[in-house]
Amino acid sequence: MRYLLLTLLLAFGAAPRAEQWRVVGDEQFAPYSFVPIGSERPQGLDVELVEAILAAARVDYRLRLYPWPRVKLMLERGDATMAFQFAGTPERRAQYRLxxxxxxxxxxxxxxxxxxxQDWQQLGDLAPYVLGQVRGYAYEAAFDAADLGRDTSAQNPRQLVSMLLAGRIDIIVGDRTQLLYFVAEQHAEQRVRILPRPLVEMPRYVAFAKDDEAHAERFAEALRRLQQAGTLEPIYRRWGQSPPL
Structure with missing residues (x-):
């Protein structure tokens, strides 16, 4: 019997273990991705969306949140299968498969x-001011390349809001929902205002290594199925958001 079992194992091989995807995201991107105090479980709109899509793709995965520079480094080094959430800029498209x-x-x-x-019409209108932005973030191609006075010392958006409230910088740039979330944390809604004209309506993507077509297509196919069925809409509504156009 022992000989028969060994023969079968050699003939057919042991059943391969399912691949586990290593999925990483930004730990300081509330309300899109964050870990609440006293908890170890990632939460947020983007976390729920990614988990729903991975479940539809029948992927075994391990999702963890890290500081943004580490997220990018892990993807670049091959230490992560997939990362989120990336702005859809030409720079990011050149670096990753979005x-x-x-x-x-x-x-x-x-x-x-x-x-x-009070408002701006062209980027030159911002030239007299010091603009705060998070180190390593991409915002919009023309803005990223513009010759403006910048402070890039903030490591995350929460710190960026604190710097604005402390008077260390004149203007900060970021996602509207996120900036207001961190302002509300400090009960400072009456101290800030948002310029009427937005910089851009920025789509957010998940990213794979540039040559990783197989994983990217598996995720993309599951995303298409859920979008067509309207399955993700309750997640958007629960976080007060609308599905992307």
Whole structure:
């Protein structure tokens, strides 16, 4: 019997273990991805969307959140199968294979009542001010390339909001919903205002390595099925968002 079992194992091989995807996202991107105090489980709109799509794709996965520079480094080194959430800029498309968008959001300029600017029409209107942005983030191609005074010392959007409220910078740029979330944390809604004209309505994607067509297509196919069935709409509504166009 022992000889027969060994013969069968050699003939057919042991059953292969299912591949586990290593999925990573930004730990400081509330309300889209974050880990609440006292919990170890990632939460947020993007976390729920990604988990629903991976479940539809029948993928075995392990999802963890890290600081944004580490997220990008893990994907670049092959230490992660997939990462989220990336802006759909030409720079990101050149670096990664993007799938989506899974959502979109308005990128806006936020300031305080101490700053004179009321709105902007061209990027040069922002030149007299110090603009705060998160180190390593991509916002919009023309803005990213513009010759403007920038402070890139913030490591995450929460820190960026704190710097604005402390008067260290004049204007900050970021996702509208997210900036307002962090302002509300500090009960500072009456101290800030958002310039009427947004920078861009930015789609957000998941990213794979540039040559990883197999994983990207598996995720993309599951996303298409859920979008066509309207399955993701309750997740968007629960977080006060609308599905991407």
């Amino acid at each position: 799938v989506g968008p899974i959502r979109s959001g308005a990128t806006v300029f936020m300031t305080t009542h101490k700053t004179a600017i």
